[in-house]
Amino acid sequence: MKKLVLLCLTLIGIYGCSSVPITGRQQLNLVSDQEVLSLSLQEYNDYIKTAKKSTDASATALVNTVGRKIADAVEAYYKVVGMESLLSGYSWEFNLIDDPQVNAFCMPGGKIVVYTGILPITQNETGLAVVLGHEVAHAVAKHANERMSQQMLAQYGAAGLDAILSKSSSSVQSIGQSVYGLGAQYGVMLPFNRKQETEADRLGLIFMGIAGYSPEAAVPFWERMSQQGSAVPEFMSTHPSDNTRISNIKKALPEAMEYYNSVWGNSNNTNTTTQPKSTNTNNTNSQWHF
Numbered sequence: 001m002k003k004l005v006l007l008c009l010t011l012i013g014i015y016g017c018s019s020v021p022i023t024g025r026q027q028l029n030l031v032s033d034q035e036v037l038s039l040s041l042q043e044y045n046d047y048i049k050t051a052k053k054s055t056d057a058s059a060t061a062l063v064n065t066v067g068r069k070i071a072d073a074v075e076a077y078y079k080v081v082g083m084e085s086l087l088s089g090y091s092w093e094f095n096l097i098d099d100p101q102v103n104a105f106c107m108p109g110g111k112i113v114v115y116t117g118i119l120p121i122t123q124n125e126t127g128l129a130v131v132l133g134h135e136v137a138h139a140v141a142k143h144a145n146e147r148m149s150q151q152m153l154a155q156y157g158a159a160g161l162d163a164i165l166s167k168s169s170s171s172v173q174s175i176g177q178s179v180y181g182l183g184a185q186y187g188v189m190l191p192f193n194r195k196q197e198t199e200a201d202r203l204g205l206i207f208m209g210i211a212g213y214s215p216e217a218a219v220p221f222w223e224r225m226s227q228q229g230s231a232v233p234e235f236m237s238t239h240p241s242d243n244t245r246i247s248n249i250k251k252a253l254p255e256a257m258e259y260y261n262s263v264w265g266n267s268n269n270t271n272t273t274t275q276p277k278s279t280n281t282n283n284t285n286s287q288w289h290f
Contacts, residue, residue, distance in 0.1 A: 037089050040108040040220050053148040054096040063114050067094030068134045073115045073211035106135035108144040111288045121224050129213035133204030143196045202252040209260030
């Protein structure tokens, strides 16, 4: 185990690393944003051409409204902290697909799909913000880039990375097929690992809070999810168990509420017409800094 850790640290030092905004976690990054965005867009377009879009105009509009509101909040936050370049090439899109699966997924660059099967669990606009905040977080944290980098390392090993990266485009294309596999998996990428899922939960709480939705809504949402009767034992899944997830969310709530209150004041008003209190770059709240 120690040798593996040392190997990973060495690879990060040699080939490249990046830090996830807000959490500060370092991640292996062997592929460029341009390569990932190009490949994922191609796969997404192939999927969306055959997907059955919902004909429920009201629900479709709500998904777009909430998604756009969270995306706008993220872009505003990144501009405030001077990191808007990290979102270069992003083009947000939110689609509601008529499918009974209780699920949603995100592609790099801001392509997000919600299945109608999850709407009875979200119940309302704020519940939907929990889901979309989580998916936006996956995109912003560039978890797909990290997944592809991990796949490259697993497939080729340290010794072969120099040769592989010298002809990166073909390598990324090959790895991308295994990471995305949209045709075979109804548009769902291979699962993110538990660390990435937990990170997306934490960031999602913060992003929904900046957008004006109370992060406290995440706990009852995941409690409703846990009652679906399809839980998988944690050791068999890349996702945290329901109990672990809810526990971690409760721990992350104070941080998320600081963001929420620093932007929207102390009221719990989540009305979409409410205006933020401040996005001043001189905000002294330490949560506004990396």
